[in-house]
Amino acid sequence: MSIPIPGQQVRGSKSGKPIMALLDLLGRTWALGVIWNLSQGPATFRELQQRCEQISPSLLNTRIKELKQLSIIEVVDEGYTLSQQGVDLFTIISPLSSWSKDWAANIETAKPQLEN
Amino acid sequence: MSIPIPGQQVRGSKSGKPIMALLDLLGRTWALGVIWNLSQGPATFRELQQRCEQISPSLLNTRIKELKQLSIIEVVDEGYTLSQQGVDLFTIISPLSSWSKDWAANIETAKPQLEN
DNA sequence: AACACTTGCTACTAAATCAGTAGCAAAGTA
DNA sequence: TACTTTGCTACTGATTTAGTAGCAAGTGTT
Numbered sequence: 666m667s668i669p670i671p672g673q674q675v676r677g678s679k680s681g682k683p684i685m686a687l688l689d690l691l692g693r694t695w696a697l698g699v700i701w702n703l704s705q706g707p708a709t710f711r712e713l714q715q716r717c718e719q720i721s722p723s724l725l726n727t728r729i730k731e732l733k734q735l736s737i738i739e740v741v742d743e744g745y746t747l748s749q750q751g752v753d754l755f756t757i758i759s760p761l762s763s764w765s766k767d768w769a770a771n772i773e774t775a776k777p778q779l780e781n
Numbered sequence: 782m783s784i785p786i787p788g789q790q791v792r793g794s795k796s797g798k799p800i801m802a803l804l805d806l807l808g809r810t811w812a813l814g815v816i817w818n819l820s821q822g823p824a825t826f827r828e829l830q831q832r833c834e835q836i837s838p839s840l841l842n843t844r845i846k847e848l849k850q851l852s853i854i855e856v857v858d859e860g861y862t863l864s865q866q867g868v869d870l871f872t873i874i875s876p877l878s879s880w881s882k883d884w885a886a887n888i889e890t891a892k893p894q895l896e897n
Numbered sequence: 898a899a900c901a902c903t904t905g906c907t908a909c910t911a912a913a914t915c916a917g918t919a920g921c922a923a924a925g926t927a
Numbered sequence: 928t929a930c931t932t933t934g935c936t937a938c939t940g941a942t943t944t945a946g947t948a949g950c951a952a953g954t955g956t957t
Contacts, residue, residue: 671885676913677811677945678834683885684878688813694915695793697804710934718794721916726935736888750884757876764873765799768866769787772852792942793916810944826905837945842906
């Protein structure tokens with residue numbers, strides 16, 4: 666598995682645009698989930714694993730390596746934590762929480778039409 | 782492949798929380814990319830495929846079905862377009878573009894340390 | 898009508914990624 | 928010393944993605 670370094674080709678994109686590298690990174694299983702769960706505060710490996718609903722350690726470790734190398738998370742005494750950049754990133758995506766609730770309510774309403 | 786409907790279990794999460802369904806959805810290859818590229822305006826199937834750097838038609842179709850069923854994109858005369866909810870979603874994530882540029886610049890600077 | 902194009906999409910195979918489980922080395926604790 | 932906890936690696940099987948070929952339906956042209 667290669668880490669999507671901005672400026673280089675990434676999975677599915679040859680442009681090297683930073684946004685494509687980011688979308689590649691965030692488009693990996695649990696990448697957003699790890700960031701999301703770390704926003705609650707630092708966590709040890711096993712605690713982070715619990716927050717992520719028992720994600721397998723191999724996958725968690727892979728995600729950690731990627732996010733660490735890309736300076737989104739970092740290691741501190743208490744375990745892993747979001748870096749300043751990671752915090753900024755989370756700030757951007759945090760409104761997704763309330764958006765997703767509206768969305769869920771809407772889909773609920775629209776359900777009868779989903780059959781088509 | 783099952784579509785991550787909020788309120789039900791999704792890949793990696795049994796909680797049924799809307800945010801987890803959303804993170805699952807967005808954590809699939811090209812889901813964010815499709816939304817990103819549709820934000821430029823409606824596109825036909827083949828044009829969308831081009832905007833997504835020749836994503837394979839089978840995968841594009843899969844993503845389209847998911848996003849359509851979840852009311853994030855919809856069909857219009859010109860092809861596919863973001864729904865109002867999709868536009869709202871894009872509004873939230875659009876700052877990722879500038880964030881990713883800062884991020885890229887930062888990683889560039891930090892590169893000598895990446896070797897460790 | 899016959900032909901050539903375009904469009905939306907399905908089918909299929911191979912490669913990559915993810916899930917799930919077992920377990921080990923190192924560090925801490927009793 | 929023996930027992931736990933922690934961080935992590937290894938391995939296997941299942942799922943997802945990439946890449947390519949191509950077809951049916953619609954459109955335009957001659």
